[in-house]
Amino acid sequence: MKFIAFAFSCFLIFSIPANAGDADTFNGMVALANKGHAEAQYHVGMMHNNGIGTRQDPRQAFEWFQKAAASNDPLGAYKLGCYYDGQGAGIVTADPNEALRYKLVAAKAGYSLAQHDVANLYDRQGNSQEALKWWKMAGDQGYPRALYSLSMAYSAGKGTPRDLSLSYAYFKLSTLAPRKNVNEMASMLSKPELEKAEKLVSAWSAQPTALTLKAKSGVSAAEELLKTARK
Known part of the structure; x- marks a missing residue:
């Protein structure tokens, strides 16, 4: 069973029980992320964020998004911005300036949802x-x-x-x-x-853009990344 595109929204979704294929993808992605692969770090964060292949753990997700953003992954930066934009209640204090800073990274890289969110943040500023x-x-x-x-x-x-x-x-x-x-x-x-x-x-x-399409492809993008890494 495939899941919805997990970069499509800032908001958390309910955890769905993992199947064996998702667990394998998660374990493979963690191994790649631990080697410093930026996109893999983002995917690990999303899998923790949405409970795919592992239990849902927003705090772990936030830590992986921090790593991904520090490694210059634009989707990781976007999700980090989401946590500063209110998703990270109990994990990090909401900060609209930090939310804008991180979402701008993904917006400039071409991610449509980030561009929309950045527009809203500027609109709130007047x-x-x-x-x-x-x-x-x-x-x-x-x-x-x-x-x-x-x-x-x-x-x-x-x-x-x-x-x-x-x-x-x-x-x-x-x-x-x-x-x-x-x-x-x-x-x-x-x-x-x-x-x-x-x-x-x-x-x-x-x-x-290619980045928007990647974000919408969700866990499929993680699976493709693993296939490429294993060649």
Whole structure:
């Protein structure tokens, strides 16, 4: 049984009993991580984080994310940022500055979820222009919540001149709103505005980075890493 992509969210999920294959992957990954392999350190952290191949242990996960981040693994840095962003209650004190520092590493490396989170952190600081920049990067990769945030920003003229065509286009692309709401927004646009928006929608396609795809592949990425290391 395969598990969901374990880098997809900052939030912990319930532990799932490990099967033999996951336990083998975990043991192999620990051996590789102990040799200083940065990506392996991240995977060990995620397996502790989610209880895959081992018992769920957030404290152990945090320690491995620290090692991965120190070894310059961007996904390890992202998860370390998640712990500073509130996931690490009882393990580390929440610190928005540290959360931003570590998540920026993964955002700059191209991870869409990190880019979205960085945008939100800048938005909380009142830095609308910087937030818009990172929402755009995540949105270009097809991250729905970033597309929705872009729609709201262009609708309100937040960090950018107000543009209802772009607002509608991003709203439609986000797929988060019911069709009824999309139609209601369309009715608010002039014919030229609507034509511009529909042209943008039809020409758009998500462009996820290699790092985003790796993060979404979850434990499969760990298995592939082991196969490569054993060749």
